[in-house]
Amino acid sequence: MAVFDKLAVASLPYIPRPIMRRLAARYIAGDHLDDALAKLEELARAGHPGILDILGENVSTEAEARAVVGEYESAARAVAARGLDAYVSVKPTHLGLALGEPLCLELYRALARRCRELRLFLRVEMEDHPTTDATLRVFEALRDDFENVGIVLQSRLFRTPEDVRRIAVRPIDVRMVKGIYLEPPEIAHTDPVKIREAYLECTRMLFERGARVSLATHDEVLADRCVALARELGRGPSDFEFQVLLGVREELWSRWRAAGHQVRVYVPFGPEWRPYSQRRLRKNPQIMRHVLRDLLRPRRR
Ligand code: FAD
8 A cells, every 4th residue: 555545544533524524525415315315406407317325334233224224215205206317226234234134135125115116226236345245145136026126246356257147147237336345366356457457348248148237437448448348239328327426527427428328426425424435435545545636626517
């Protein structure tokens, strides 16, 4: 880890709340569901569909996990009532994966059922590698009963092409990401060039198997190569979309929209923004560079 990264990580717990809040502000809609709905409406006016994420992970009691499902159900109802083109995206450990796979599956099922009633989609997110097998099992069990669910796959992991071969034997909807968690070199690519090549390889495999792919990246070189790949394989606008994080590289959103692509924006909200931000920054301090560089750069839309 570079000296800057080490210093940045060590200083995280000591950064005063107002500064941390400022660091987090453009990446997080706010503390409350209303903040997130207002952000989704603003984005919708600008032509962007959305994804709603309630910040939090690793709940430690069943009651907490059940309460999270209740919050997601309220969020889903509010999105449907406003007629917004948006869906919910949920981390397995926020729904109690660490407390047991059966509980987690039960809660995802309840949420998937509610989302289906509301005609909404539900994305199962992917966390760090100790959770990958359980997350895929939960997803596959869900997919047996629900068409309105999708998964996330991380190109960083060596195992992902094999996972694609196994799970893309039926129609699936995959958010393809590089992977936010810094994984050990025994199981994951660490070279950014290899992570990008692996992303392309997995995307090719998914397209060839007829999957719908959400290209969740801000890497414009990679994005261009994915679009070229889609063309080469005869995949059209309904077969893929771009997905971006709120506040990140907004100049790309308009460029991609102007080229005729759908750009869906990930809108995280909730009072747990500080631990979430800290954990993310600690796991991948390079983001702190992005944040600091971004804070120093004039804002463009
Ligand atoms: P990078 O090479 O990391 O970034 C490309 C460029 O984008 C950088 O040069 C930089 O200029 C800019 N950039 C990237 N991130 C930031 C930032 N935070 N602030 C400012 N600029 C930035 N990962 C998971 O492991 N599991 C998930 O479930 C998951 N869901 C995601 C959902 C969405 C909608 C998105 C967009 C990402 C998600 N990720 C998830 C994160 C993903 O794995 C990557 O860590 C993240 O997208 C950065 O990788 P990149 O492809 O944008 O490429």
